[in-house]
Amino acid sequence: MPNFVFPDLPLDGLLRRAAVRDPDGIAVRTTDTALGFGELDLLTDRLASWLRRQNGGRSGVRTGVAHVLDPVFAATYYGTVRSGATAVLVNPLMGEDGLRHVFATAGVEVAFVPAATAELLTKLRGVLPRLRTIVVTDAPDGVTPGDTLSLHLELESAPHTRGHSPCDPGSIACIQFTTGSTGPPKGVLLTHRNMVANAKQTALAHRLDPASVTLNHLPLYHVMHLNSAVYAGACQVLCQDPDPFASLASAASAGATHYYGLPARLHRLAVDERLAAASGPPPGGARLTAVLSGGSGLRPEAARALRDRLGVPVIQGYGMAETSPLTHCQRPGRYRTGEVGGTVPGTECRLVDVDTRTPVEVWSTGEVQVKGPQLMAGYLTDAQPSRIDEDGWFSTGDVGYLDDDGELRLVDRLDDIFKYDNEIVSPSRIERVIGEDPRVADCIVVDWPDAVHGGLVWAGIVLRENPGGAYAGAAPGPGGSGRAPGADVLASVIERANERLADFERIRLTEALDAVPRTPTGKPERRALRQRLKNRTAA
Structure with a gap:
C-alpha cells in the first residue's frame, strides 16, 4: 500500500x-x-x-x-x-x-x-x-x-x-x-476513516487549498465535494440554477477556480449556441482553472468543445459509492481525452482477466480492481457479497485497461458488455462512435438476444432534429420495419458508424428515441432497457 x-x-x-x-x-x-x-x-x-x-x-x-x-x-x-x-x-x-x-x-x-x-x-x-x-x-x-x-x-x-x-x-x-x-x-x-481519507485524496487530486472557490453545478450536494472543500478550507458556491450557461456567469461572479458539473449538463453546455456566440473573456471567469466532470462518462467531443471555448482543462475522475467515492482522477496539468487518469494518493489499481481472474499486462483489457483507505467496510446486508478478496482488492465491475503511465481508460461495465460470436462487444465504445455524428443528440446501445450469435447490437438514437419514426437496420427493429420521417437520416447515421466499427460491433437493429433513459446522475439505464427489449422479443 x-x-x-x-x-x-x-x-x-x-x-x-x-x-x-x-x-x-x-x-x-x-x-x-x-x-x-x-x-x-x-x-x-x-x-x-x-x-x-x-x-x-x-x-x-x-x-x-x-x-x-x-x-x-x-x-x-x-x-x-x-x-x-x-x-x-x-x-x-x-x-x-x-x-x-x-x-x-x-x-x-x-x-x-x-x-x-x-x-x-x-x-x-x-x-x-x-x-x-x-x-x-x-x-x-x-x-x-x-x-x-x-x-x-x-x-x-x-x-x-x-x-x-x-x-x-x-x-x-x-x-x-x-x-x-x-x-x-x-x-x-x-x-x-474512509471519508476523511478520501477528503484528503480528492483535495490533493483536484489541487484544492484555502484560496480555492469551487462552484457546484450538480442537481444534488455530493459529499465528495463537501468533504474535500472542508478539508482544504476552500469556499463552496452552490449554483441552484439548472441552466448550464447561466452557471458560467455564476462561476465568473464568484471568482470560481473549480467548476463541478454532471456530464449530462456539460453535454448541453458544449452545444449551447450562447456559449459559441459569447465574446470577450472566457465565460467562466479569469480565475477558472478546471472543469471537473463525474458520475458517468463525458463524450470526448464535448470535453474538447468546452476546453477550447473556456480555455481550461476538462477533467474526469472515476470512483463509486464503495470507494467513498474517488479512486482515479486526471490531473489539471496532464490529461488526455477519454481517460479517467491515474490513482489518487494512497490508492492501488490493477486489472484482471474477466475469466481467469489473473492480473493482465498494460494495454490489456480486464476488470478494474482497486484498494486503498477509502474502500468501504462492506455492504449493509449480508445478502450482498463484499467483492473484496482476501488481499484487499475490490472488484469494481468495470472493464478497462492501463497504459504505460498507469492512466486508466474505461471500456464498459462488466454487466453491460456482451459477446457476438465469442467476441466481446462494448456498448460504450459503440455509443462514442455514434455520438461523434453531429446529427446525434444522444444514444444508447444494448444487446438484442440472438440464438445464433449470442447478442446483436441494438442502438436507440435521439436525433438532433428529432424527426421521430423508426428505422430497421439489418434486421427488423423493435419499433417496426417501415420507414417513417427521419428514417433516411437514421439510416445514414448507422451507415456512417458501421464503417468505423468491426464486423462484430456492427449495429444490426436501430430505433429512434425521444430520449435516452438515464439515472438522475446521467448514467444510461441499460438494465431496464435490456429487459424491455427482451420482453418485446418474448412477445
Missing part, C-alpha cells in the same frame, strides 16, 4: 479543524446565503445536541439526510455524525418505491428532508415502522406536511453547546446507496 497519511479524526472533525483555522472564512455560499466555517460549526453543534436528545443518547441511530443543494445539507450531515448517529444519504429525487427501499433497508429512524420528500414519507409511515421523526429542512415558517417537524423551529430551542463526535474513526459514519443501475440499490457502509 502506498504510504499515505491522513488525519485520524472523526468525519465532523474536518469541519471543527477548518473552523478553528479560519472561523470567518466562507464555507458555503448561495445567491442569498453565506455560512462561515465558524457559523457552520456552531450550527452543526446545535443540530447534534438536538439529535442526541431525540435519540436518547444512543449512538449509531440511522438518520436519513437528504443531500439537497443547500447549506442545510452540510449542517445536517455533519450534525448527524457529530451526534454519534449514522448518516443515511437520501436522494430527494427518488419516488415512493426508492424511498421505501432505502428507509426500510437501512432502518431509518429520523429523517432530515425537504417538504416534497416529507409528503411522500408521511404516506409511507405504515410500511416504515422504525421511522419515528421527520424533520422538514425547508419550512422556515413552521408549516410542514403531516406529522412532521420544522428544522428551523427545532433549532431555535437547541442549546449552543460545543460538542464532538463520540465515534471512533473506524466506526460507520455514512450509508451511501448505489445508483441501482445494475440492480436494486445496495447500501454501502463507509467509516469515518
Whole structure:
C-alpha cells in the first residue's frame, strides 16, 4: 500500500479543524446565503445536541439526510455524525418505491428532508415502522406536511453547546446507496476513516487549498465535494440554477477556480449556441482553472468543445459509492481525452482477466480492481457479497485497461458488455462512435438476444432534429420495419458508424428515441432497457 497519511479524526472533525483555522472564512455560499466555517460549526453543534436528545443518547441511530443543494445539507450531515448517529444519504429525487427501499433497508429512524420528500414519507409511515421523526429542512415558517417537524423551529430551542463526535474513526459514519443501475440499490457502509481519507485524496487530486472557490453545478450536494472543500478550507458556491450557461456567469461572479458539473449538463453546455456566440473573456471567469466532470462518462467531443471555448482543462475522475467515492482522477496539468487518469494518493489499481481472474499486462483489457483507505467496510446486508478478496482488492465491475503511465481508460461495465460470436462487444465504445455524428443528440446501445450469435447490437438514437419514426437496420427493429420521417437520416447515421466499427460491433437493429433513459446522475439505464427489449422479443 502506498504510504499515505491522513488525519485520524472523526468525519465532523474536518469541519471543527477548518473552523478553528479560519472561523470567518466562507464555507458555503448561495445567491442569498453565506455560512462561515465558524457559523457552520456552531450550527452543526446545535443540530447534534438536538439529535442526541431525540435519540436518547444512543449512538449509531440511522438518520436519513437528504443531500439537497443547500447549506442545510452540510449542517445536517455533519450534525448527524457529530451526534454519534449514522448518516443515511437520501436522494430527494427518488419516488415512493426508492424511498421505501432505502428507509426500510437501512432502518431509518429520523429523517432530515425537504417538504416534497416529507409528503411522500408521511404516506409511507405504515410500511416504515422504525421511522419515528421527520424533520422538514425547508419550512422556515413552521408549516410542514403531516406529522412532521420544522428544522428551523427545532433549532431555535437547541442549546449552543460545543460538542464532538463520540465515534471512533473506524466506526460507520455514512450509508451511501448505489445508483441501482445494475440492480436494486445496495447500501454501502463507509467509516469515518474512509471519508476523511478520501477528503484528503480528492483535495490533493483536484489541487484544492484555502484560496480555492469551487462552484457546484450538480442537481444534488455530493459529499465528495463537501468533504474535500472542508478539508482544504476552500469556499463552496452552490449554483441552484439548472441552466448550464447561466452557471458560467455564476462561476465568473464568484471568482470560481473549480467548476463541478454532471456530464449530462456539460453535454448541453458544449452545444449551447450562447456559449459559441459569447465574446470577450472566457465565460467562466479569469480565475477558472478546471472543469471537473463525474458520475458517468463525458463524450470526448464535448470535453474538447468546452476546453477550447473556456480555455481550461476538462477533467474526469472515476470512483463509486464503495470507494467513498474517488479512486482515479486526471490531473489539471496532464490529461488526455477519454481517460479517467491515474490513482489518487494512497490508492492501488490493477486489472484482471474477466475469466481467469489473473492480473493482465498494460494495454490489456480486464476488470478494474482497486484498494486503498477509502474502500468501504462492506455492504449493509449480508445478502450482498463484499467483492473484496482476501488481499484487499475490490472488484469494481468495470472493464478497462492501463497504459504505460498507469492512466486508466474505461471500456464498459462488466454487466453491460456482451459477446457476438465469442467476441466481446462494448456498448460504450459503440455509443462514442455514434455520438461523434453531429446529427446525434444522444444514444444508447444494448444487446438484442440472438440464438445464433449470442447478442446483436441494438442502438436507440435521439436525433438532433428529432424527426421521430423508426428505422430497421439489418434486421427488423423493435419499433417496426417501415420507414417513417427521419428514417433516411437514421439510416445514414448507422451507415456512417458501421464503417468505423468491426464486423462484430456492427449495429444490426436501430430505433429512434425521444430520449435516452438515464439515472438522475446521467448514467444510461441499460438494465431496464435490456429487459424491455427482451420482453418485446418474448412477445
